[in-house]
Amino acid sequence: MKLNFQIALRFLFAKRRAMLMSLAGIVFGVSFFIVTQAQTSGFEDFFIRTIWGTNGAVRVQDQFQHTVTTLVAEGEGDAEEQVGFAVPLREGRSYIEGIQQPRQVMEAVWEFEEVAGAAEVIRGNARITSGFRTQTTEVRGIHLNQYLSVSDLANQVRYGELQTYAEDPHGILIGTLLAERLAVDVGDSVRLQGVDEARRYRIGAIFETGVEEFDKARVFIPLRESRILLNRPTTSSFIQINLIDNDHADRVAAHMQETLNHHVVSWKTTERTWLEVFRALRFSSGITMSVIILIAGLGMFNTLAMIVMERQREIAILRSMGYSRRDIVNIFLSQGAIVLALGTLIGWAFAVLFTMGVESVPIRIRGIIATDHFMVHWSFWHYISAALIASAVVFVASYIPARRAARLEPGDIIRGTGG
Amino acid sequence: MNRTADHTAAGDSPAPVLEARGLHRWLGEAEGRVHVLCGLDLKLYPEKSYAVVGPSGCGKSTLLYLLGLLDRPDEGAIFVDETNLSAGTDEARTRARSAYLGFVFQFHFLLPEFTAAENVMLPMRKLGRLGDSEMRDRAEALLRDVGLGDKTHRFANHLSGGEQQRVAIARSLANKPRLILADEPTGNLDMRNSTLVFDLLQQVAHDKGQAILIVTHNRELADQCDEILSMRDGRFVE
Numbered sequence: 001m002k003l004n005f006q007i008a009l010r011f012l013f014a015k016r017r018a019m020l021m022s023l024a025g026i027v028f029g030v031s032f033f034i035v036t037q038a039q040t041s042g043f044e045d046f047f048i049r050t051i052w053g054t055n056g057a058v059r060v061q062d063q064f065q066h067t068v069t070t071l072v073a074e075g076e077g078d079a080e081e082q083v084g085f086a087v088p089l090r091e092g093r094s095y096i097e098g099i100q101q102p103r104q105v106m107e108a109v110w111e112f113e114e115v116a117g118a119a120e121v122i123r124g125n126a127r128i129t130s131g132f133r134t135q136t137t138e139v140r141g142i143h144l145n146q147y148l149s150v151s152d153l154a155n156q157v158r159y160g161e162l163q164t165y166a167e168d169p170h171g172i173l174i175g176t177l178l179a180e181r182l183a184v185d186v187g188d189s190v191r192l193q194g195v196d197e198a199r200r201y202r203i204g205a206i207f208e209t210g211v212e213e214f215d216k217a218r219v220f221i222p223l224r225e226s227r228i229l230l231n232r233p234t235t236s237s238f239i240q241i242n243l244i245d246n247d248h249a250d251r252v253a254a255h256m257q258e259t260l261n262h263h264v265v266s267w268k269t270t271e272r273t274w275l276e277v278f279r280a281l282r283f284s285s286g287i288t289m290s291v292i293i294l295i296a297g298l299g300m301f302n303t304l305a306m307i308v309m310e311r312q313r314e315i316a317i318l319r320s321m322g323y324s325r326r327d328i329v330n331i332f333l334s335q336g337a338i339v340l341a342l343g344t345l346i347g348w349a350f351a352v353l354f355t356m357g358v359e360s361v362p363i364r365i366r367g368i369i370a371t372d373h374f375m376v377h378w379s380f381w382h383y384i385s386a387a388l389i390a391s392a393v394v395f396v397a398s399y400i401p402a403r404r405a406a407r408l409e410p411g412d413i414i415r416g417t418g419g
Numbered sequence: 420m421n422r423t424a425d426h427t428a429a430g431d432s433p434a435p436v437l438e439a440r441g442l443h444r445w446l447g448e449a450e451g452r453v454h455v456l457c458g459l460d461l462k463l464y465p466e467k468s469y470a471v472v473g474p475s476g477c478g479k480s481t482l483l484y485l486l487g488l489l490d491r492p493d494e495g496a497i498f499v500d501e502t503n504l505s506a507g508t509d510e511a512r513t514r515a516r517s518a519y520l521g522f523v524f525q526f527h528f529l530l531p532e533f534t535a536a537e538n539v540m541l542p543m544r545k546l547g548r549l550g551d552s553e554m555r556d557r558a559e560a561l562l563r564d565v566g567l568g569d570k571t572h573r574f575a576n577h578l579s580g581g582e583q584q585r586v587a588i589a590r591s592l593a594n595k596p597r598l599i600l601a602d603e604p605t606g607n608l609d610m611r612n613s614t615l616v617f618d619l620l621q622q623v624a625h626d627k628g629q630a631i632l633i634v635t636h637n638r639e640l641a642d643q644c645d646e647i648l649s650m651r652d653g654r655f656v657e
Contacts, residue, residue, distance in 0.1 A: 414602070
C-alpha cells in the first residue's frame with residue numbers, strides 16, 4: 001500500500017493544477033457545509049432552549065374523562081319481561097378545564113423518574129394599568145422556587161433582582177416590551193384588574209424571554225395572589241414540567257397522559273411547526289452545500305479519468321511488472337483519498353475559522369427568539385457528516401476511473417501502442 | 420508445420436525456464452476472427468537467446484504476450500516448473516510475472532515522475548523480497564551494468580531515448596527473472612543505441628543465466644541470437 005500510495009502521490013502531483021481545483025471544491029464544500037449546519041442548528045438550538053426556558057418541556061393541562069356513546073335497544077313485552085341491550089357506538093373524552101386537584105397531580109407527576117422539576121401555574125387574563133396607560137396582559141401565578149426549576153427565568157431577568165420580587169408579597173415580574181409600553185421600571189407599581197378583584201403590585205424585576213409575544217404580554221405574580229385575582233381558589237391551569245432529558249418529552253407526555261387522565265403535551269408537539277421549519281432549513285442548506293462537494297467530485301472524476309486515459313501505458317507496464325488489478329485500483333483510490341484527506345482537514349480548519357467569524361457577526365433578531373448576533377451550534381457531528389458526504393462523493397469519483405484502469409488489458413495496450 | 424525450440428535431446432541440458440504446449444489463439448470477433456497462433460510448442464532454456472522473426476501479423480507479439488502471461492491462450496498451456504500458469508487466476512499470473520518474467524518493450528514505458536533508480540526499484544518493491552537499502556543498491560548496480568551509473572537520480576523524462584531503453588532493461592532484470600521477453604526492444608532506437616541495447620541483452624543471457632526471447636524485424640540482430648524462431652501464419656517455419 002505504501003508503494004501504491006507513493007505512485008498515487010506522484011501521479012497526482014503531475015496533475016496538480018487540476019487536482020488543486022478539486023481540492024478547493026472539497027475544502028469549500030466541507031467548510032460551508034459545516035458553517036451552514038452550525039448556523040441553522042445554532043438558531044434551532046437557541047429556539048429550543050428558549051422554549052424550554054419559557055414553557056418547559058411538558059405541560060399537564062385539562063383533566064379528561066373517557067366517554068362512551070351507546071345505542072340502547074328496548075325489548076318487547078311487559079315492563080317486567082322486557083329484555084333490552086346496549087351497543088357502544090363511539091368512544092370519546094370529555095374535558096374539564098384546568099387541574100382540579102393540583103396537589104395530587106403534582107405528587108403523581110413526581111412519581112415519574114424522568115421528571116427534573118414541576119411547577120403549578122395559574123393562567124388568566126387581566127387589565128394592567130400604569131398611570132394613564134392600560135392594556136391586556138397574561139397573568140401567570142407561580143410559586144417562584146417551583147417555577148425556577150422548570151424555566152430559565154433566573155437568566156431572563158434584565159433589570160432588577162428576583163430576590164426583590166421573592167421578598168415582596170405583592171411583587172410582580174413584567175416582560176421588557178410590556179414595561180416599555182407602560183413606561184414603567186423596577187420599583188414602580190402597576191394595577192391589575194382581574195375577574196372581580198383589582199390589586200396593586202410593585203415591579204420586582206423585568207424579564208426578557210426573547211419571544212416577543214411573551215415579553216409584550218406576560219407578567220408573573222405569586223400563586224396565592226393569582227388565586228384571588230383570577231378567582232381560582234383551588235384549581236390550577238396547568239403544571240409545567242422539566243425533564244432530565246427533554247428530548248424524551250413525547251414519550252413521557254404520552255405515558256403521563258395515560259396515567260394521569262389529564263391532557264399532556266410535549267414541547268415537540270406545541271412547537272412542531274417551528275421545528276419543521278428549522279429542519280427544512282437545515283436540510284436545504286445541507287443539500288445546497290453537498291452540491292458544491294458533488295461538483296468538486298465531478299471535477300475529480302474528470303481529472304482521474306484523464307489520468308487513466310493518459311497513463312494507460314504506465315498502467316500496462318505496472319501490470320506486466322506484477323502489479324495486480326487491486327494494486328491499480330488502490331493507486332487510483334489513493335489519489336482520491338489524498339485529495340479527500342487534505343480537503344477534509346483544510347475544510348475543517350476553515351470551518352472552525354468561518355464558524356467563529358459568523359458567531360461574531362452582529363444581527364438583531366426579536367420574534368421567536370432574541371439575539372444580537374448569529375447563533376452557532378458547535379457539533380462534532382457536523383464535521384463527521386461533512387467528511388462522510390465528501391468521502392462518499394470522492395469514493396464514487398475515484399472508484400469508477402480506478403475500475404476502468406484495473407480492467408485495462410496490458411497486452412491490448414502495449415500491442416496497440418507498439419503498432 | 421510447427422517448429423519446437425527443444426533442447427531436451429541433450430541428456431545433460433538444464434530444465435526449461437518456460438514451456439508452451441499447443442498454443443492456439445484467435446483474435447477478433449465473429450466473421451473477422453483470425454487464427455493467430457496455430458498450436459505452437461516451445462521450450463526455452465536458460466543462458467540462451469531466442470529471436471522470433473517473421474512478417475507483420477504472423478503472431479510474434481501475440482506469442483510474446485501469451486508467454487508473458489499478459490494474455491490467455493484459447494487452447495494450450497504455459498508451464499513454469501510444471502505448473503500450468505496460463506490456467507491460473509489473474510492473481511496467480513500476476514505473481515508469476517513478478518517472480519519469473521521481465522519485459523522490455525519497443526517503448527520504454529518508464530514512469531516519468533520517478534528517477535531511473537526508482538523505476539528500476541518498482542518491480543523489486545512489488546515483489547518485496549529485499550529491504551529498502553538492498554533494493555537501492557541493486558538498482559544502482561543494474562544501472563551501472565547498463566552504463567547509467569552516473570544517472571541513477573535523473574528523472575526518467577530527463578534521459579535520452581537510448582538511456583531510457585537501457586533503464587527499461589535494468590528494470591526488466593530487477594527481480595532476476597528466469598525469462599526476459601523483449602518486443603522490438605531496439606525498434607525505436609538509432610543504430611548505435613540498438614547495438615548497445617542488443618549487446619546488453621545478449622550479455623544478460625550469457626552472464627546471468629537467464630533466457631531471452633526477442634521479437635524483432637531486424638534480421639541482423641536475430642542472427643546474433645542463439646536460436647532463431649521464424650514464424651508465418653501463426654506457425655514456426657524452417
